[in-house]
Amino acid sequence: MSNNILEIKDLKVHYPVRGGFFNTIKDYVKAVDGVSINVPVGTTYGLVGESGSGKTTTGKAVMGLNHVTEGTIMFNGHELTGKGKKVDNHKDIQMIFQDPYSSLNVRKRVFDIITEPLNNYESLTKAERVNRVLELLKIVGLPPSAIYKYPHEFSGGQRQRIGVARAIALRPKLIIADEPVSALDVSVQAQVLNFMQEIQKEMDLTMLFIAHDLGVVRHMCSYLGIMYRGRLVEEGTVDDIFNNPQHLYTKRLVAAIPDIDVDHVEKNLVLRNQLKEEYEQNFADYLDEEGRAFPLQQISDTHRVALPVRS
Amino acid sequence: MSTENNNLYDNINVGDLPKSTPGWKIVVQEILADKLALFSLIIFTLITCYVFGLTLFLSLRDIVTVDLFAINVAPNDEWRLGTDYGGRDIFGQLIIGTRNSLAIGILVTLLSVGFGIVYGVICGYFGGHIDNAMMRFVDFMIILPFLMIVVVFVTIVPSYDIFTFSLMMAVFLWMGTARLIRSLALQERELDYINASRTMGSSHFKIIFTQLLPNLVGIIIVNGTLSLAANIGIEAGLSFIGFGFPEDYPSLGTLMAYAQNTQTLQHRPWVWMPAAILILILMLCVRNVGEALRRAGDARQRQG
Structure with missing residues (x-):
């Protein structure tokens, strides 16, 4: 498919575990173990999974912040991985970080933070830079008076907006949002998410949205990938995943979403408990000998599931 | 965006936007708020200005020339702080000695802390093999016997001045800073x-x-000021045991060294006492100012 802006093929990120007298490699931690994702232009792809399932590692591998053990990452037809082949992808791919407190340098004013990418890729005069920063502050809904303030003078939600302003400063094509709202409280979450959707429409952005909150993902994404222990267990449109989950892991995950339907509380509880029992009894069947998901099988045009291979 | 909101962003005069308090102003506020630090800074500045100003008018040759008719004179109108066993003016030696000691202390601190910062920050930022290799070199430098090498240096080098002596000291004094900065950089990265x-x-x-680096400034300042106080002390110590500057090149340490003579120690306090008090005052002043600077770098501890 040519309209995919990002194609990840069989990505593996392994970390060696060293030990023993000679500090030799004893084993590998397989943080990401064979993940393939295609993200079409202008859509939001949600990557969901429990902590330690390799979502963030996948995102960082795309950014070039991790080493890649195996596999290829293609961005707009250019390969990002591989030796000796250095494509400077930072202008077109940007990242929004999880923690708005550590991702902004406390010693820098908002102006310096937002102009950092501009200084690296565009030569602008001081006045032009000020105008660009004001423009960006307007987009993210911060007052112009914020420009010469330090990050500690802002709340968590406002800081995350500064992070977003920095990420969109170069008008990137792809944004990797690494749990952008998990550090924020719920009322601010909605604000940040809504305005991220707004900018996405305005700037025709593609987003790889990493999250563990299914409600947030449903709100934001058009495609979803569910990760478990470094592999995808199920992938499809939001509709596929939420209304027709096939993998037991996904089923239980979807059933765990809190329901505000008061009339059916009892019924939901029974269903949930049934799933829990089934999960505890049969989940091992859904994994291979190493406790990992099986390869994905296509079950419809958009829906792929790691169903057990009956041999 | 509503039109009302749009007006907020139009017609902005950038100069009118509020700016956060600049760094130097915070430092000034902090020092003004801490009376002890303010007092220390004034004393230190006065001593430094007085000493550096007066050395312009003093002749080292006149001061270190032996005058057999004025041996061990107690302080009087002609010799404000008396003379030593060679009839040399203690006051003049004290002024020039303070200048030399301060110059060495500052120079050694600049060289050792400066190099230590760059070395440590590179180790900490890159980590891995680079860090491993570079830190083994630091370990090697640490096990070298500092005192012995200084003694050998002083013995074999025919003549040395403030700069070469400082450089020699700095070569053995940058490792502590490098280790400290490396550990912080490892955390920060x-x-x-x-x-x-x-x-x-x-x-x-x-x-x-x-x-x-801007995130390490607080630690660097504390480390720098503490090193400054320590380096003045190390130089004085080396001169005291006779491996710093010779007697005809006065420093606070050479004046203190006169106290090795029990007669001088007991009966002629004017020879060594002023130098000892001056070392104490200088070190305390530097430390107090350093404390205030450290607080200025850490918003949570500010008093001003």
Whole structure:
């Protein structure tokens, strides 16, 4: 498919575990173990999974912040991985970080933070830079008076907006949002998410949205990938995943979403408990000998599931 | 965006936007708020200005010339602080000695802390094999016997001046700073703002010196001032045991060395006492100012 802006093929990120007298490699931690994702232009792809399932590692591998053990990452037809082949992808791919407190340098004013990418890729005069920063502050809904303030003078939600302003400063094509709202409280979450959707429409952005909150993902994404222990267990449109989950892991995950339907509380509880029992009894069947998901099988045009291979 | 909101962003005079208090102003506020630090800074500045100013009018040759008719004179109108066993003016020696000691202390601190910072920050930022190799070199430098090498240096080098002597000291005094800064840089580089800078295409060099280093300024200042006090002390100590500057090149240490003579120690306090008090005052002043600077760098501890 040519309209995919990002194609990840069989990505593996392994970390060696060293030990023993000679500090030799004893084993590998397989943080990401064979993940393939295609993200079409202008859509939001949600990557969901429990902590330690390799979502963030996948995102960082795309950014070039991790080493890649195996596999290829293609961005707009250019390969990002591989030796000796250095494509400077930072202008077109940007990242929004999880923690708005550590991702902004406390010693820098908002102006310096937002102009950092501009200084690296565009030569602008001081006045032009000020105008660009004001423009960006307007987009993210911060007052112009914020420009010469330090990050500690802002709340968590406002800081995350500064992070977003920095990420969109170069008008990137792809944004990797690494749990952008998990550090924020719920009322601010909605604000940040809504305005991220707004900018996405305005700037025709593609987003790889990493999250563990299914409600947030449903709100934001058009495609979803569910990760478990470094592999995808199920992938499809939001509709596929939420209304027709096939993998037991996904089923239980979807059933765990809190329901505000008061009339059916009892019924939901029974269903949930049934799933829990089934999960505890049969989940091992859904994994291979190493406790990992099986390869994905296509079950419809958009829906792929790691169903057990009956041999 | 509503039109009302749009007006907020139009017609902005950039100069009118509020600015946060600049760094130097915070430092000034902090020192003004801490009376002890203010007092210390005034004393230190006065001593430094007086000493450096007066040395312009004093002749080292006149002061260190032996005058057999004025041996061990107690302080009087002609000799304000008396003379030593060679009839040399203690006051003149004290002034020039203070200048030499301060110059060495400051120079050694600048050289050793400066090099230590760059070395440590490179180790900590890159980590891995680079860190491993560079830190083994630090370990090697630490096990070298500082005192012995200084003694050999002083013995074999025919003549040395303030700069070469400082350089020699700095070669053995940068490791502590390097280790400290490395450990902090290791911590700091794990924070997301470093990753963020990488994703925005900044070079390693730029990240180290414009992103990482400003976050270590507080520690660097504390380390620098404490080193300054310590280095004045180390120089005085070396001169005291006779391996610093010779007698005809006075420093606070050479004046203190006169106290090795029990007669001088007991009956002629004017020879060594002023130098001892001056060392004490200088070190305390530097430390007090350093404390205030440290608080200025840490918003949570500010008093001003």
